[in-house]
Amino acid sequence: MKKLSARRRHPLAALVVLLLALAVTGGLYAALSPTEAKAEDTSAQSLAIEEGKKLYAVGCQSCHGTGGQGTSDGPSLVGVGSAAVDFQVGTGRMPAQQPGAQVPKKRNIYSQSKIDQLAAYIASLGAGPEKPWRGQYDPSGADIGRGGELFRTNCGQCHNFSGKGGALTNGKFAPSLKGVSDKHLYEAMLTGPQNMPSFPDSTLPEKEKKEIIAYLNAVNGSKAETPGGLELGGLGPVSEGLFAWVFGMGALIVLTIWLAARTAKARKS
Structure with a gap:
């Protein structure tokens, strides 16, 4: 105990303790600090933005302006967010082939990595809806029946009940939703492309978007069933009623004429 007390009274004891404390603190900070990871993420994001800017200059700038501010040929992209870019470019609608009342879906010319770069650049111009991750749009376990109710209430007026x-008016149209991926269905509801209204989470929560996607997969998917028999395209009661009236009545008229002709011939003979 006397030796320990003597060491504590040594003039350098306080300095040694301070150095040890600083070393331990520095080591813990270096081990636990996310600075390096953050720096890597920031560097990767900056690189994506730079590459996206190059892609924008080639494929988008002529219509949307040098800084995405918009021109007479294309709307402003400031604040549209990465979700809108992923949808428009991922479905081939952008870049547009030619101006018109509505830009149709076509074959996509960009890889997903390039779409992500372009989305990163446009997202840097102003905050907007972010590209969703798989858990947000995966409809596994969603209520299909409830999704049908939501779809008929919010979407059926334009897209048809199935x-x-x-x-629509003035050369516009609501496209078919058959074959559209879950991600693009979610992004369309989130961003409201072209003539479609947007349904942010404050209006249509994530759970309800999943239910709508589940319903569309059920009625238009590869395993979709038609318990009532031939669906006649699923175009709705007006179109299907007209089909039944024209062809059904036409068949009855032809049958009536045929029977009358046979009866008249039989009487003559």
């Missing part, structure tokens, strides 16, 4: 699409 998502087959329909005509």
Whole structure:
């Protein structure tokens, strides 16, 4: 105990303790600090933005302006967010081939990595809806029946009750939703592309978006069933009623004429 007390009274004891404390603190900070990871993320994001800017200059700038501010040929992209870019470019609608009342879906010319770079650049111009991750749009376990109710209430007026699409005014149209990926369905509801209204989470929560996607997969998916028999395209009661009236009545008229002709011939003979 006397030796320990003597060491504590040594003039350098306090300095040694301070150095040890600083070393331990520095080591813990270096081990636990996320600075390096953050720096890597920031560097990767900056690189994506730079590459996206190059892609924008080639494929988008002529219509949307040098800084995404918009021109007479294209709307402003400031604040549209990465979700809108992922949808528009991922479905081939952008870059547009030619101006018109509505830009149709076509074959996509960009890889997903390039779409992500372009989305990163446009997202840097102003905050907007972010590209969703798989858990947000995966409809596994969602209530299909409830999704049907939500779809008929919010979407059926334009897209038809089963998502087959329909005509709008002035050359515009609601496209068919058959074959559209879950991610793009979610992004369309989130961002409201072209003539479609947007349904942010404050209006249509994530759970309800999943239910709508589940319903569309059920009625338009590869395993979709038609318990009532031939669906006649699923175009709705008006179109299907007209089909039944024209062809059904036409068949009855032809049958009536045929029977009358046979009866008249039989009487003559």
